Amino acid sequence: MSVDTYRPGLEGVPAAKSSISYIDGRQGILEYRGIRLEELATQSTFLETAYLLIWGQLPTKEELKSFQHDIRYHRRIKYRIRDMMKCFPESGHPMDALQASAAALGLFYSRRALDDPIYIRNAAIRLLAKIPTMVAAFQLIRQGNDPVQPCDDMDYAANFLYMLTEREPDELAARVFDVCLLLHAEHSMNASTFSAMVTASTLTDPYAVIASAVGTLGGPLHGGANEEVLTMLEEIGSVENVRPYLEKKLENKSKIMGFGHRVYKVKDPRATILQNLAEQLFEKFGRDVYYDIAIELEQAVEEKLGAKGIYPNVDFYSGLVYRKLGIPTDMFTSIFAIARVAGWLAHWKEQLGENRIFRPAQLYVGMHDRPYIPPKERT
Numbered sequence: 001m002s003v004d005t006y007r008p009g010l011e012g013v014p015a016a017k018s019s020i021s022y023i024d025g026r027q028g029i030l031e032y033r034g035i036r037l038e039e040l041a042t043q044s045t046f047l048e049t050a051y052l053l054i055w056g057q058l059p060t061k062e063e064l065k066s067f068q069h070d071i072r073y074h075r076r077i078k079y080r081i082r083d084m085m086k087c088f089p090e091s092g093h094p095m096d097a098l099q100a101s102a103a104a105l106g107l108f109y110s111r112r113a114l115d116d117p118i119y120i121r122n123a124a125i126r127l128l129a130k131i132p133t134m135v136a137a138f139q140l141i142r143q144g145n146d147p148v149q150p151c152d153d154m155d156y157a158a159n160f161l162y163m164l165t166e167r168e169p170d171e172l173a174a175r176v177f178d179v180c181l182l183l184h185a186e187h188s189m190n191a192s193t194f195s196a197m198v199t200a201s202t203l204t205d206p207y208a209v210i211a212s213a214v215g216t217l218g219g220p221l222h223g224g225a226n227e228e229v230l231t232m233l234e235e236i237g238s239v240e241n242v243r244p245y246l247e248k249k250l251e252n253k254s255k256i257m258g259f260g261h262r263v264y265k266v267k268d269p270r271a272t273i274l275q276n277l278a279e280q281l282f283e284k285f286g287r288d289v290y291y292d293i294a295i296e297l298e299q300a301v302e303e304k305l306g307a308k309g310i311y312p313n314v315d316f317y318s319g320l321v322y323r324k325l326g327i328p329t330d331m332f333t334s335i336f337a338i339a340r341v342a343g344w345l346a347h348w349k350e351q352l353g354e355n356r357i358f359r360p361a362q363l364y365v366g367m368h369d370r371p372y373i374p375p376k377e378r379t
């Protein structure tokens with residue numbers, strides 16, 4: 001392998017063939033299984049979309065009913081998982097709690113039959129059903145409360161908000177949250193999906209696949225940026241401070257959180273929809289002070305960095321939506337994870353179809369033939 005073929009961050013290097021999602025980063029187009037995101041966001045639900053992503057087509061009425069039923073049935077988590085979570089430090093980050101809990105599922109469902117479609121379906125259902133329960137459980141546990149059991153009468157998004165707040169959610173809030181999940185469900189070869197695929201390629205169990213992806217999603221350059229955005233908006237504090245803040249950041253060569261993307265060179269279509277969802281919530285529940293700061297920042301970044309193709313990405317407006325829904329900032333990335341489980345599972349299933357272990361090459365730049373120096377001779 002030559003230095004010429006080396007691309008840091010594997011930029012532009014195809015790592016797999018996939019029919020799950022398509023991005024046109026110049027025109028700001030995103031499709032799941034060939035269907036435009038905007039169509040799904042207005043007409044579908046997260047669960048129906050998850051089915052589409054994992055199994056390749058929209059479910060029939062019967063398939064959807066049975067899928068929703070199975071998800072409801074598997075929402076509860078074992079008391080031992082809850083007890084394990086009670087041993088986690090309350091000060092720990094929810095993404096660390098989620099990664100550990102997702103991996104722990106593998107202890108309980110250890111049978112591995114990767115060539116059995118029923119095993120694949122059951123594992124996918126378990127993960128989609130239990131991850132939200134685990135996220136909500138950790139939130140209650142770290143506040144010193146007992147987790148709330150899932151509510152069988154509520155659909156996916158409403159049930160999550162209920163488990164988190166112990167109150168029946170407002171209808172608009174539940175629909176907006178469901179659309180948020182749908183928007184975050186899948187995004188081609190992003191870092192966490194790649195991580196999931198590398199793990200999957202060893203033919204390990206799906207719980208390890210999801211746990212490794214959760215760990216990867218948490219970083220501030222990836223899903224963790226949604227938390228950093230809110231912290232940044234708070235730090236900016238006022239519309240007047242936006243431009244001086246930006247100048248200082250750019251002078252220091254710091255990245256502006258929630259902006260830029262490896263593939264999109266225009267505004268991320270998900271950011272546009274999320275901004276619209278935020279506005280719907282503001283109309284009903286009151287405007288957020290940080291929204292004006294966000295709008296001014298988007299404008300200022302466009303003026304300074306638009307020529308470089310740096311625009312808001314998915315993480316820029318999502319936090320404002322979650323904040324309005326009453327979700328604490330340090331849970332934002334866990335919400336992203338709940339949604340992305342669908343995409344990770346779709347890639348896991350696709351990967352198993354034509355698996356070859358990921359084992360890229362490296363360009364060795366170290367030394368050769370060095371003598372070993374015994375400790376007492378080292379200076």
Ligand code: SDX
Nearest residue numbers: 187190221222223225255256257258259260261262313315
């Ligand atoms: C997600 O891949 C996916 O699909 C991810 C995701 C998904 O759904 O899975 O969309 C979710 O991870 C969204 C991204 C969240 N991260 C952030 O918001 C963090 C801030 N953004 C960046 O650090 C950055 O834009 C990345 C990590 C998103 C992309 O990194 P790249 O492609 O490696 O780009 P780069 O860092 O090499 O930047 C290229 C140029 C540089 O300038 P030059 O040195 O060429 O002059 O653009 C500049 C960068 O300095 N740049 C930024 C910037 N992002 C890029 N400058 C200031 N602020 C930024 N945010």
